[in-house]
Structures are given as structure tokens and as C-alpha cells.
């Protein structure tokens with residue numbers, strides 16, 4: 515599994531760039547902060563926390579960096595868990611930074627160790643063993659947990675959520691004795707999980723409340739094109755469908771959907787959204803809404819406390835995607851290092867990780883303003899669908915399904931702010947491969 519290439523392709527994808535891209539300037543900076551900075555604590559060992567840690571260490575060889583994580587693992591690829599459940603890879607295969615990386619970089623990591631209290635006034639945290647750890651700067655990168663709706667029977671054996679490696683290992687083991695499964699939530703994660711179970715010969719049904727699957731990323735036509743491809747692989751779908759009850763005594767036997775449909779199943783995976791892990795912050799008086807509220811430097815209302823990744827809320831938005839976690843970790847790190855970086859938002863880029871199926875979506879999926887236009891192409895015979903939104907000069911967003919190598923090329927045009935004017939007449943004729951021919 516090519517984890518590293520995948521992750522690298524998602525790194526530093528800020529939509530409009532960050533001011534901290536002038537990295538070379540950093541070498542010359544000897545700010546007050548450099549001399550005062552002795553100890554950085556990071557709560558969370560995911561993409562956001564790790565980007566911050568590696569960035570700080572890259573630029574400051576002496577500052578003490580300590581990371582806490584509730585999980586018993588070193589940094590691994592969370593985004594690969596949905597494919598991990600259905601393949602033969604091991605935990606090592608999805609590990610990004612093994613133990614040796616932390617040792618080499620002189621970063622102390624406490625695995626399996628929760629932080630249970632933050633004291634922002636006296637600048638220390640308390641871990642689950644009641645040890646006190648002081649800090650100069652604290653980064654809260656506690657991520658999110660899967661939303662579990664208060665539906666009758668949700669606690670039954672066989673009902674799972676998928677957020678961490680332990681969840682994935684539990685699912686991997688349990689599914690071996692199952693013939694069928696229901697995925698609740700037809701978002702990107704739910705579709706990936708459905709494909710993984712289907713690959714292992716389980717009869718899979720996806721239940722989606724909205725009228726079509728992946729409603730956050732796709733329009734209806736694109737969603738139906740994707741659904742058709744997946745149906746050909748044997749996955750069943752119920753859209754506009756609501757789960758009412760998980761039925762069974764101690765273990766799941768069936769699911770009541772809508773008014774009177776009972777779907778027999780031994781297992782279900784809930785995949786209906788996330789809730790940021792803000793408990794610690796709230797208790798400490800750190801300003802929080804749905805996420806921890808931060809400014810453009812990723813600082814909270816306490817100037818020495820930063821929040822990054824899925825837990826952070828910036829201008830009312832919680833991104834909930836890997837590239838944003840990385841971008842935000844980088845901004846917090848650079849701010850701690852004495853630069854003045856500004857986080858200006860990350861491109862909502864989604865790549866479906868289902869073998870043999872290429873789907874990329876980014877940016878706008880519909881026309882919002884009067885000066886915007888769309889090009890739509892649908893070739894059901896070849897399972898191809900494409901839609902782009904543009905303003906006559908630049909691309910603003912795209913959905914590209916089943917046309918290999920085009921999605922990321924279009925995304926690059928957006929990021930590099932290159933005009934698409936020369937390509938438009940080709941796109942209108944359904945010739946997307948022009949992007950491969952023209953350099």
C-alpha cells in the first residue's frame with residue numbers, strides 16, 4: 515500500500531497558500547519567541563499534531579516536544595482505515611512514523627495516555643496518571659469522534675463506528691463471521707467501508723438519509739452514476755431512508771428502516787458524521803462552539819494555546835479533512851516558531867479510495883454566483899461522469915468520476931491559479947484527456 519505517496523499528495527494543500535510558505539526566511543529569524551521557547555506540549559498524535567511536531571523539530575532542534583495520545587499506536591494513516599478493514603494489510607503497513615522516528619527526532623510520546631485537564635492560567639496539563647506537565651506552548655489536536663445517534667439498540671453487539679485503528683481491528687475480526695452488513699451513512703467514508711466489506715463477499719446495504727449518496731461532495735447526477743457502478747459490484751442502496759431501530763436481544767439481528775422495512779444483518783457501521791473532541795478545552799474555559807474557536811494563526815482565546823485539525827473551528831468552519839489538519843498544524847507550528855503565518859482555508863478535496871474506481875471532487879459542486887458556468891459530461895456506457903464549475907477563466911470546482919488522471923490535474927490548475935479558457939471547448943465535447951496531451 516503506497517501510504518506515503520498518498521499522504522504526501524495531500525500535504526500542504528491550502529487553497530490560497532499560507533504566509534508560512536516563505537520557509538527560507540525562517541532560518542534568519544531569531545525572534546524573542548525562539549529564546550523563550552523551551553517546551554511544547556501537543557495533545558493528539560494525528561495528522562494535525564504530527565505536522566506541528568515535525569515542523570517545530572525541523573526548525574528548532576532544541577525545544578522539548580512532548581506528545582500525548584489516547585491511542586496505543588504511533589502515527590498512522592487514519593484515512594486508510596476504511597480500506598484497511600477490507601484488505602490484508604497490518605498495522606505496520608499503515609504506520610507513517612514508527613517509534614524510531616520519534617527517537618531520531620528527540621520527540622517524547624506518551625502512548626495510551628489521555629490528557630485529562632488543562633490549566634491555561636498556570637500553563638500545565640494533567641495526564642491520566644495524574645502527572646503534571648508544564649508548557650510554554652500547548653497545541654490541542656484531539657481530533658473528533660464519530661457521532662452516534664440516540665437510536666434504540668445502538669449499543670447492540672455488531673454495531674460499530676470507525677475512527678481509529680482499534681475500531682478497524684475490531685471490525686476486521688468481527689466481519690470474518692458475517693455474511694452481511696449495513697453501512698449507515700452514504701458519505702465518502704461509508705462508501706469506502708461498504709466497498710471494503712463487499713470486496714470480502716459480504717452482502718452490503720448502504721442506508722442514506724439524503725436523496726442521493728455523498729451529498730456533501732456530489733450532485734444528484736454524479737451520485738447516481740457512482741451508485742450504478744457500485745450496484746454493479748453488488749452493493750445495495752437505500753436513499754431517503756431513516757434508521758428507526760437496531761433490532762436484536764444482545765446482538766444485532768436486523769434494522770428497521772423507515773416505517774416497515776426490516777433489513778436482516780449481523781453487523782452495522784455507523785458513519786454519519788463527527789463531533790470534535792472539545793471536552794478538555796471547554797472545561798478549561800477555552801472558547802468553543804462545535805469546535806475550539808481559533809483565529810487565523812490557530813490560536814485560541816489563550817494566546818499560548820493553539821487548536822488544529824478536526825477539533826478546530828475557524829470562521830465557523832470545521833474542515834474534518836486530512837489536508838486541512840496538515841495545513842493548520844503547519845500554521846500553528848510556524849506561529850510558535852515566531853513567524854506570522856495566516857491560515858486562509860483549505861481546499862475541500864476528496865478522493866474516493868475504492869479499488870478500480872477513480873472519483874475526485876474538490877471546490878464548488880454547484881453554481882453559486884451569476885457569473886459562473888458549468889460543464890457536465892455523462893457517459894453511462896463507460897461509467898464516466900464529469901462536472902466542472904468555472905467563471906469563464908478559472909475552475910472553481912469539479913466532480914470527476916471514471917476518467918483517470920483528470921481530477922488531480924484540474925485541482926492543480928485551481929491551486930496554481932492557471933486559467934482553463936483554452937480547455938473549455940474540449941471539455942464541452944467530452945475531451946477531458948486534453949489535459950494529459952497539453953503540458
Ligand SMILES: Cc1cc2nc3c(=O)[nH]c(=O)nc-3n(C[C@H](O)[C@H](O)[C@H](O)COP(=O)(O)OP(=O)(O)OC[C@H]3O[C@@H](n4cnc5c(N)ncnc54)[C@H](O)[C@@H]3O)c2cc1C
Nearest residue numbers: 558560561562583584593628629656657823824834835836
Ligand atoms: C476511516 C476514515 C477515513 C477518512 N478518509 C479521509 C480521506 O480520504 N480524506 C481526508 O481528507 N480525510 C479523511 N478522513 C478524515 C481525516 O482522517 C481527519 O480529518 C484527520 O485525521 C484529522 O486529523 P487530526 O489530527 O485533527 O485528528 P485525529 O487524526 O483524530 O487525531 C486526534 C488524536 O488525538 C488523540 N486524543 C484525543 N483526545 C485526547 C486526550 N484527551 N488525550 C490524549 N490524546 C487525545 C486521539 O487519540 C487521536 O490520536 C478520514 C477519517 C476516517 C476515520
